[in-house]
Amino acid sequence: MDQNNEYPQFTEKLYSKVEFLWKESISGSYEHAGEGFYKKVDRIILLSGLYKDNKETFEALLNAAEKYDIPIVLVRPLGLEEVPEILEEKAATIVGWNANCIIDSIKDAPETM
Template sequence: MFEDEKDDKIYNLIITKGIDMKNEYGQFCEKLFSKVDFLWKESISGSYAHAGDAFYEKIDGIILLAGIYNDNKELFNDLLAASERYDIPTILVRPYGLEEVPEVLEENATTIVGWNANCIVDSIKSARELM
């Protein structure tokens, strides 16, 4: 990486968690950790429906892991509502090993990405520009 391309920003992300039989959350975090030049932290709330302005105003992106959607629809709905209310970009990650995503998520996502670490990081960095 060239020195003038260095990105020192620490991206504040919400990553969907919940019932996750295939450990997509763990695999996704491993992808982010593999990019040592990408700085990020995760913000977690006990209830995304009730988290307030102070919580959401610092969020740079919401990561929606499409593979866990069916078992966690309420969580996804809360995060989609927050995304719209606070103008936060959503990065939809396809189910691991599959191309299709739930239509409701596709319609509301800022961008859709697969499981390539470089593509994930690029999507997070550029999501705000796509809104």
């Protein structure tokens, strides 16, 4: 659920940066996506503003990040500094809504959590 349309705003920001090549991976169920799927993932990007309404999906992604050693880039809600503590603890990096900062954080996220 995305009542504030954060996800479309986020993807619009990334697509606006034509010098940054990225691939969006959406699976019907991240819980059931196997090793083959996650071995192709370089970073998991979580929009922390969506956590409250999507806890099960976030939990599946947090577990996968830990299991497959994938860094998490956490994007704070637009205009807010605080993020859920569980997400902050697991994130390799936390960033705001500036497109350049998001891209830099994706590129520079530590390989281990």
